[in-house]
Amino acid sequence: MFLCAVRPRQASLFRSVVAAMSTGTFVLLQPLNYRGGVRVEPADSCGTEKAFEPATGRVIATLQCSGEKEVDLAVKNSMLAFKSWSQKSGMERAQVLLEAARMIKEQKDAIATMETINNGKSVFEARQDVDTSWQCLEYYAGLAASMAGEHIQLPGGSFGYTRREPLGVCVGIGAWNYPFQIACWKSAPALACGNAMIFKPSPFTPVSALLLAEIYTKAGAPPGLFNVVQGGAATGQFLCQHPDVAKVSFTGSVPTGAKIMEMSAKGIKPVTLELGGKSPLIIFEDCTLENAVKGAMVANFLSQGQVCCNGTRVFVQKTILDKFIKEVVEQTEKIKIGDPLLEDTRMGPLINEPHLERVLGFIKSAKKQGATVLYGGKPYVPTDPKLKHGFYMTPCILTDCTDDMTCVREEIFGPVMSILSFENEEEVLERANDTIYGLAAGVFTRNIQRAHRVAAQLQVGTCYINNYNVSPVELPFGGYKKSGFGRENGRVTIEYYSQLKTVYVEMGDVESF
Numbered sequence: 001m002f003l004c005a006v007r008p009r010q011a012s013l014f015r016s017v018v019a020a021m022s023t024g025t026f027v028l029l030q031p032l033n034y035r036g037g038v039r040v041e042p043a044d045s046c047g048t049e050k051a052f053e054p055a056t057g058r059v060i061a062t063l064q065c066s067g068e069k070e071v072d073l074a075v076k077n078s079m080l081a082f083k084s085w086s087q088k089s090g091m092e093r094a095q096v097l098l099e100a101a102r103m104i105k106e107q108k109d110a111i112a113t114m115e116t117i118n119n120g121k122s123v124f125e126a127r128q129d130v131d132t133s134w135q136c137l138e139y140y141a142g143l144a145a146s147m148a149g150e151h152i153q154l155p156g157g158s159f160g161y162t163r164r165e166p167l168g169v170c171v172g173i174g175a176w177n178y179p180f181q182i183a184c185w186k187s188a189p190a191l192a193c194g195n196a197m198i199f200k201p202s203p204f205t206p207v208s209a210l211l212l213a214e215i216y217t218k219a220g221a222p223p224g225l226f227n228v229v230q231g232g233a234a235t236g237q238f239l240c241q242h243p244d245v246a247k248v249s250f251t252g253s254v255p256t257g258a259k260i261m262e263m264s265a266k267g268i269k270p271v272t273l274e275l276g277g278k279s280p281l282i283i284f285e286d287c288t289l290e291n292a293v294k295g296a297m298v299a300n301f302l303s304q305g306q307v308c309c310n311g312t313r314v315f316v317q318k319t320i321l322d323k324f325i326k327e328v329v330e331q332t333e334k335i336k337i338g339d340p341l342l343e344d345t346r347m348g349p350l351i352n353e354p355h356l357e358r359v360l361g362f363i364k365s366a367k368k369q370g371a372t373v374l375y376g377g378k379p380y381v382p383t384d385p386k387l388k389h390g391f392y393m394t395p396c397i398l399t400d401c402t403d404d405m406t407c408v409r410e411e412i413f414g415p416v417m418s419i420l421s422f423e424n425e426e427e428v429l430e431r432a433n434d435t436i437y438g439l440a441a442g443v444f445t446r447n448i449q450r451a452h453r454v455a456a457q458l459q460v461g462t463c464y465i466n467n468y469n470v471s472p473v474e475l476p477f478g479g480y481k482k483s484g485f486g487r488e489n490g491r492v493t494i495e496y497y498s499q500l501k502t503v504y505v506e507m508g509d510v511e512s513f
């Protein structure tokens with residue numbers, strides 16, 4: 001068993017060691033909090049959590065959940081960093097972000113390996129996540145220098161101008177499905193705007209945010225600009241309730257999002273909520289079937305189906321239903337499940353055992369409610385003996401689904417595709433929009449007018465035409481309805497991490513009473 005006890009100064013060793021690691025060998029012995037530019041043990045704790053390697057079911061770290069005192073120290077430390085960072089020019093901030101992006105690119109394999117060990121997604125996918133991570137830093141570096149206000153001429157030569165200013169210490173709270181990428185998608189725009197950030201990863205995936213913290217420090221960020229506190233709900237609450245926290249950006253479930261909003265409301269803090277979904281994917285008879293099938297698979301089986309915007313309600317026009325089903329089953333059978341660190345694996349384990357049980361429970365209830373399990377949906381034990389305690393299942397295709405079934409209404413967050421059929425555009429739009437969620441949707445058709453007409457009527461934050469689950473950092477991402485509000489990525493996110501000051505300049509005399 002390899003014990004990876006790497007000190008901050010040994011980053012290059014870490015890189016070569018982690019990149020060369022195989023499943024079943026990693027144990028983390030270092031402190032998992034990051035404050036003032038170094039890894040630290042928390043000053044106090046409100047319990048412990050275990051982090052697993054989902055591929056083997058092994059515990060790789062036991063983390064101390066940060067208590068109120070540690071959260072306060074992290075906030076004070078970040079406030080100090082904010083003082084100097086917020087005074088820097090956009091170009092100066094950009095230089096740090098660009099250097100951090102360069103280092104992420106350079107360490108891509110090591111970061112992806114770590115992500116795979118802790119999250120279970122295939123290393124093939126994890127590398128793509130790392131790409132959209134450094135791209136995000138580069139994108140906001142590019143915007144940092146061009147952030148500017150307006151000059152407004154007023155009567156009598158007086159004038160006004162606006163300044164786009166940072167908010168202060170922002171908190172980022174992440175989900176476990178894209179641990180490194182979420183940390184980047186939150187911190188890059190926050191830092192570009194001149195804020196400091198304290199990031200709390202999910203206790204299931206505590207590891208990779210530390211790599212980002214070390215990279216920011218090495219890239220020249222002042223100590224405390226990006227701190228990491230570990231913990232679960234209680235630690236998250238201390239962060240949201242801290243009076244010196246200016247904003248909370250949250251990625252996670254709808255019920256937790258509601259609690260975050262409530263806590264933030266008490267402190268009049270702005271929030272960004274990136275929440276769950278039950279997104280529709282509409283496949284018309286005039287689509288290119290091969291692309292639609294590939295799209296449906298990407299929309300359901302990426303990251304073992306643990307993707308917020310997955311298109312899990314697959315509406316297929318009746319005339320092509322049989323052809324579509326035959327093809328999608330054939331392609332799904334070919335997905336290679338197993339050790340996520342192997343190059344040809346495309347589906348790894350789910351995040352943990354309770355979650356696997358929960359997903360299998362949804363399939364059981366779907367059967368009870370009348371759905372047919374056409375393929376998969378069973379626990380899976382890979383042949384490699386070291387993987388026998390991992391959290392694997394076969395991807396599942398459900399047919400004979402109806403709109404009122406639990407598998408069609410609720411977010412499963414696992415590899416379960418529910419196929420529904422429809423007759424016409426008007427009908428499918430009404431059914432697609434009949435949900436509390438509004439994160440994403442997809443439409444496959446070769447009719448350009450229909451594609452845009454449908455996109456305009458879907459009540460969602462992102463609509464994919466003739467593809468699915470593509471997330472270029474230039475495009476804003478976020479939800480409608482209960483899937484949240486605020487956006488990540490794109491130019492607009494600058495507005496969610498800054499505030500506008502108006503300055504009035506009098507060029508004449510003051511008129512009094």
Ligand SMILES: NC(=O)c1ccc[n+]([C@@H]2O[C@H](COP(=O)([O-])OP(=O)(O)OC[C@H]3O[C@@H](n4cnc5c(N)ncnc54)[C@H](O)[C@@H]3O)[C@@H](O)[C@H]2O)c1
Nearest residue numbers: 174175176201202232233236237252253256274275276308
């Ligand atoms: N819209 C998006 O961009 C997006 C991206 C990824 C995941 N998600 C959603 O996230 C969910 C899965 O992630 P999860 O299981 O980690 O979600 P979760 O809501 O259980 O936890 C998310 C984070 O919130 C923290 N937390 C839990 N209770 C808290 C509280 N009371 N106060 C403060 N923090 C608290 C957790 O420790 C974790 O860090 C799914 O619903 C998925 O759709 C959304």
Ligand SMILES: O=CCc1c[nH]cn1
Nearest residue numbers: 178181182307308309
């Ligand atoms: O899981 C939902 C999509 C996503 C990826 N990274 C952040 N959000």
